[in-house]
Amino acid sequence: MAANSVIRAIRTPAELGLADIYAATRSKLPGGARTEATRAAAFNAFAAVGLPNARSEAWKYTDLRRLMQDAKPLASPPAAAERARARGAGAVFAEVDARRLIVIDGFFEPELSDLETLEPGLAIRSAAKALQVDEPLFAHGLGSIVPTYEPTLALNAALAADGVVITIAPGAVLKRPIHIVFVATSQKPEAIYTRSLIVVGTGAVATVLESHEGPGRLEYQANSVLQLVVGEDARVEHIKAIREGRHSLHLGTLLANIGARARFSTFSFVTGGATVRNQVFAHVAGASAVLGIRGVNLLSGHQHADATLAIDHADVGGQSRQLFKSVLDGEARSVFQGKITVRQQAQKTDAKMMARALLLSDKAEADCKPELEIFADDVQCGHGSTTGALDEQLKFYLMARGIPDKEAEALLIQAFAGEAVDAVEHEGARDALMSATREWVSGRG
Amino acid sequence: MSSLLEIRNLHAEIGGRKILNGLNLTVQRGEVHAIMGPNGAGKSTLSYVLAGKPGYEVTEGTIAFNGEDVLEMTPEVRASKGLFLAFQYPLEIPGVATMSFLRAAYNAQRRKRGELELSSPDLLKRVREIAKRLEISPEMLRRPLNVGFSGGEKKRNETLQMALLEPRLCVLDETDSGLDIDALKVVASGVNHLRSPERGMVVITHYQRLLDYIVPDVVHVLSAGRIVKTGGKDLALELEATGYAKYQGEAA
Numbered sequence: 001m002a003a004n005s006v007i008r009a010i011r012t013p014a015e016l017g018l019a020d021i022y023a024a025t026r027s028k029l030p031g032g033a034r035t036e037a038t039r040a041a042a043f044n045a046f047a048a049v050g051l052p053n054a055r056s057e058a059w060k061y062t063d064l065r066r067l068m069q070d071a072k073p074l075a076s077p078p079a080a081a082e083r084a085r086a087r088g089a090g091a092v093f094a095e096v097d098a099r100r101l102i103v104i105d106g107f108f109e110p111e112l113s114d115l116e117t118l119e120p121g122l123a124i125r126s127a128a129k130a131l132q133v134d135e136p137l138f139a140h141g142l143g144s145i146v147p148t149y150e151p152t153l154a155l156n157a158a159l160a161a162d163g164v165v166i167t168i169a170p171g172a173v174l175k176r177p178i179h180i181v182f183v184a185t186s187q188k189p190e191a192i193y194t195r196s197l198i199v200v201g202t203g204a205v206a207t208v209l210e211s212h213e214g215p216g217r218l219e220y221q222a223n224s225v226l227q228l229v230v231g232e233d234a235r236v237e238h239i240k241a242i243r244e245g246r247h248s249l250h251l252g253t254l255l256a257n258i259g260a261r262a263r264f265s266t267f268s269f270v271t272g273g274a275t276v277r278n279q280v281f282a283h284v285a286g287a288s289a290v291l292g293i294r295g296v297n298l299l300s301g302h303q304h305a306d307a308t309l310a311i312d313h314a315d316v317g318g319q320s321r322q323l324f325k326s327v328l329d330g331e332a333r334s335v336f337q338g339k340i341t342v343r344q345q346a347q348k349t350d351a352k353m354m355a356r357a358l359l360l361s362d363k364a365e366a367d368c369k370p371e372l373e374i375f376a377d378d379v380q381c382g383h384g385s386t387t388g389a390l391d392e393q394l395k396f397y398l399m400a401r402g403i404p405d406k407e408a409e410a411l412l413i414q415a416f417a418g419e420a421v422d423a424v425e426h427e428g429a430r431d432a433l434m435s436a437t438r439e440w441v442s443g444r445g
Numbered sequence: 446m447s448s449l450l451e452i453r454n455l456h457a458e459i460g461g462r463k464i465l466n467g468l469n470l471t472v473q474r475g476e477v478h479a480i481m482g483p484n485g486a487g488k489s490t491l492s493y494v495l496a497g498k499p500g501y502e503v504t505e506g507t508i509a510f511n512g513e514d515v516l517e518m519t520p521e522v523r524a525s526k527g528l529f530l531a532f533q534y535p536l537e538i539p540g541v542a543t544m545s546f547l548r549a550a551y552n553a554q555r556r557k558r559g560e561l562e563l564s565s566p567d568l569l570k571r572v573r574e575i576a577k578r579l580e581i582s583p584e585m586l587r588r589p590l591n592v593g594f595s596g597g598e599k600k601r602n603e604t605l606q607m608a609l610l611e612p613r614l615c616v617l618d619e620t621d622s623g624l625d626i627d628a629l630k631v632v633a634s635g636v637n638h639l640r641s642p643e644r645g646m647v648v649i650t651h652y653q654r655l656l657d658y659i660v661p662d663v664v665h666v667l668s669a670g671r672i673v674k675t676g677g678k679d680l681a682l683e684l685e686a687t688g689y690a691k692y693q694g695e696a697a
Binding site: 392394401402408416 | 535538
């Protein structure tokens with residue numbers, strides 16, 4: 001019966017390819033009976049509907065059926081050559097004194113990772129090991145906030161073989177950030193699926209950096225999921241730099257569950273990838289939590305970056321801020337979809353979202369779709385969006401002080417993006433993103 | 446030696462609308478010229494044409510600055526050659542710290558002139574000295590350029606830039622607008638500090654009040670796009686008493 005629906009729904013070469021890959025791989029993927037059942041359910045859910053296209057509201061501006069033309073073979077665990085090519089990865093945060101965890105082609109590499117003198121309360125393992133003992137790595141536990149059919153999550157659940165599992169004990173204060181370095185090294189087109197989990201205990205404090213990168217000439221696909229459980233009174237800052245190769249497809253999802261009085265912020269910084277979809281589903285489970293979801297897209301050529309966010313305020317007194325800034329050159333396109341849900345019991349919620357795009361070319365495009373769903377009656381919610389070119393008046397003011405044309409533009413672009421980057425609390429990470437911004441600006445024509 | 450500024454028969458328009466209509470003006474080094482006139486006479490247009498603002502089209506006439514043709518130069522070249530416009534409405538630039546802006550402007554001008562850039566500590570020291578004189582706090586220098594500044598703070602910041610960049614010709618466009626009397630005194634004293642035998646100034650204003658504090662050598666009346674009367678500093682007092690009506694009549 002299930003098989004029939006699979007056959008009917010699957011149409012495109014990518015969908016057919018994914019079915020073949022799943023059929024050929026399912027018995028080799030890590031996990032016991034329970035994980036296997038979860039994988040099967042996830043793949044069947046995917047197979048029944050297939051890749052989303054523009055008719056699906058959640059994928060309105062990012063037609064994945066068109067953008068993902070085929071299914072690449074799954075990447076294999078790295079050998080010596082891959083390890084050698086991975087050297088120097090994560091350079092965007094090179095200046096940050098962080099504990100680096102290396103994930104090559106989707107496989108966690110303990111030998112290459114900094115696992116020495118772990119702070120008390122910090123434990124780090126591979127997701128493959130956790131799956132082997134059937135730990136519920138695929139249970140997102142976010143209730144209704146994740147759509148029943150979320151294709152990238154379903155594919156990830158079906159196919160992810162590894163990732164990093166980190167637990168931080170209650171009260172532990174990590175002075176050094178953890179930097180998870182995801183690097184694709186292959187010399188032929190491949191697909192990489194990783195799934196990671198970070199559990200931050202009550203009152204613990206941590207900074208988590210992620211960087212994603214890969215070869216520039218190659219078409220590869222990365223599907224990366226991070227589940228983050230932020231305990232009560234915990235303070236977590238998460239920063240994700242997406243610098244994938246210019247022909248790649250990056251599908252990223254952050255699932256965050258935030259406890260009472262916790263402070264959680266996530267920042268995405270996108271400069272690389274042909275197509276990037278970065279999703280954040282945040283469930284504000286506890287009262288009086290403070291949440292920030294921010295990001296910067298710096299895009300050129302034909303790049304397409306989609307930030308899709310859903311915040312679910314489920315308890316009283318929560319505060320959330322969303323700020324996304326996109327700088328678009330060439331024929332690049334940015335998409336912002338932000339949804340805020342305020343449940344009936346979540347009184348005194350204070351939620352704001354803002355998306356701004358700066359168009360450096362008349363062929364660039366920014367799409368913005370805010371959604372507010374408010375069931376409580378005593379809340380403050382707001383959203384806004386702006387799209388425009390560089391302000392010629394400001395540019396003239398700078399030039400009238402002797403600053404040349406290009407330098408004036410660079411200053412204004414940096415200032416535009418910098419306003420969002422400024423919200424990054426970790427100083428080293430903030431400096432790193434500021435210089436990555438300067439680098440991007442000075443690299444444009 | 447050529448005059449510091451020599452404007453001959455200047456005609457300019459914006460969006461097809463003629464604003465300047467055969468304006469002549471000569472400023473020598475060490476002189477302070479006031480240009481007064483009613484609203485719509487072309488005062489701000491003159492300042493923008495001098496600074497090279499896009500959108501202002503010169504259809505006839507010449508502007509020579511130290512004997513060089515200004516109209517062929519981009520705004521940043523004019524600035525690095527020593528032409529400074531203090532804006533009537535200084536712009537707010539979120540995300541650019543005032544000090545970074547000053548550094549970028551100062552060093553860009555030095556580079557353009559083939560001079561060495563000044564190191565950050567040396568520059569900071571210079572800026573602080575000037576800022577102190579203009580009652581600008583170090584905290585203001587850290588803030589984004591003009592963002593949230595009061596009218597007086599913005600004008601003091603313009604004066605700071607002028608003092609730092611040491612231009613040869615200062616064009617002050619309605620510097621007194623939006624200033625209370627205390628702020629006006631601070632700004633005027635900052636401007637007077639810059640008076641020197643090598644430097645010229647063009648002070649554009651609607652009201653005579655500013656000229657009590659920045660005393661001009663020459664006063665011009667601008668009406669309908671050209672200078673219709675030139676006199677000494679007493680002309681400003683006369684205008685204050687009689688108004689511009691008489692000159693508007695003459696121009697028409």
